[in-house]
Amino acid sequence: MTTSPAKPVDRQLPTEEARELLNLTRELVQRELKPRASQDEAADRFPRDVFRTLGEAGILSLPYDEKYGGGEQPYEVYLQVLEELSAGWLAVGLGVSVHTLSCHALATFGTEEQRAAWLPGMLSGEQLGAYCLSEPQSGSDAAALRTRAELDGDEYVVNGTKAWITHGGQADFYSSLVRTGVDGPKGISCLLVPGDQPGLSFAAPEHKMGMRSSPTAQVHFDGARVPRERLVGEEGQGFQIALAALDSGRLGIAACAIGVAQAALDLAVEYAGTRKQFGRPIAEFQGLSFMLADMATQIEAGRALYLSAARLRDAGRPFSKQAAMAKLFCTDTVMRVTTDAVQVLGGYGYTQDFPAERFMREAKVLQIVEGTNQIQRLVIGRHLTRG
Known part of the structure; x- marks a missing residue:
């Protein structure tokens, strides 16, 4: 069934720019999301083209610094955009949230050189991110993660498996929490891993009750050699x-x-x-x-x-x-x-x-x-x- 457009939520927004952004989001939802959401969900079809459209509209980079290609919008505005997207199609709204989450480590803890090198591409709309924290045996107990990265010269050799990764197998980069030191939270570090990294592979997507057009898959690291320059923050700062x-x-x-x-x-x-x-x-x-x-x-x-x-x-x-x-x-x-x-x-x-x-x-x-x-x-x- 195709329902008629609902009356827009009456929102208190801080600027006229924010109001225009919400209006643009509603238009995109009506035109690009709602007409295809049910069919794509039924077909387990990932709408990668929708994320490119949102990227072109500047919606994949809203809370980040304009200097690196972000929209520099307050979270108060960004979250209301997410709400509008999710009302049209949760797989897209949650996907934008996950992408934003995957950019957070570099944007907040990266060096100026790292941000200048990688953040513009991550915020351009052409790239889509994933966030790798959970593992098969450590979900809520994130401090118990086992994926290990051993330093070998100027590279980390990474081995282990991440689980329940949104955009697993589809993302262009993976913000990955790995163990570089002792057990517990103090031994965890963060690596920014390219999606085409040799030694990176993916399981088949999980068969889920809902959100079927959003791929969720295990991510396998099998001797992946990640350059040391892709360490975000200090060793042991990952938790x-x-x-x-x-x-x-x-x-x-x-x-x-x-x-x-x-x-x-x-x-x-x-x-x-x-x-x-x-x-x-x-x-x-x-x-x-x-x-x-x-x-x-x-x-x-x-x-x-x-x-x-x-x-x-x-x-x-x-x-x-x-x-x-x-x-x-x-x-x-x-x-x-x-x-x-x-x-x-x-x-x-x-x-x-x-x-x-x-x-x-x-x-x-x-x-x-x-x-x-x-x-x-x-x-x-x-x-x-x-x-």
Whole structure:
């Protein structure tokens, strides 16, 4: 089913440039994303051309310095762009979030020479990135990663396997956390690995419940010789780099979640306004209208929470606790809202004729990626009790 365009979210934006950027994003969503999302998802088809289109529009580089080809937009604006993209197609919105995350290490911890050499290409729109932290035996326990990089002259020889890598096998570069020293967080470093690096190979993409057009695959390092100049930050600084990136990445996931939730609500409202039972639209029945009201309220609360955290980040203030709260609340919200949207549509919600079932399948992964919601609760609790 093709639904009519929903009424745009009434957003508070800091500049007229930001408003124009959001309008451009909505136009791209209506023209390039929504018409093909369901078909490409059903066919497990990765929309690499869509990312090139977004790159040409400057949307793959929004939060980074103009000096290197970035859009130099505050996170408050960038996240709302992610929300709009995800409302049209989560695989694209989350893909932009992952690309932004994969650029974070170099942009934040790289030397001036490294940034000048590699960051413009990463932000140009022609390249797409991946972020390699998780492993088959170390997901939430990132400090236990085993992929090892041994220094041999001016090269690191890397061996090991990364798991659950978005864009695995499709990315042009991989920001990779590897072990260069002792066990635990102090022995981890960050390497920027080219996608065509000899010794790099990829497993077949995972067969997933949702987000089927976004490839998720294991990445294998088999004696890959990565030049020492591609070490980002200092040896042993990798865990710090990873945590800094994850705080920002969690905000990206929160925004993606609210985008999917908003799309599900828009669909439910449209359907409830046109579907008639007992001689009147079902939206007029109190039980259903209350359900829609709760969905809308949860979405507004989630949006306010992620924007509050983003504004702390933009102001240079600590935001780790708020990022965990936003990720937790927004992704739990999208699971509730998409489940309720299926219920509003009744039997039609369970069919592929409407996108409600796809929204529900997509929502689940957002409670898992960038740290499960149980990990978010752990992070928040530690902030509250550490004195």
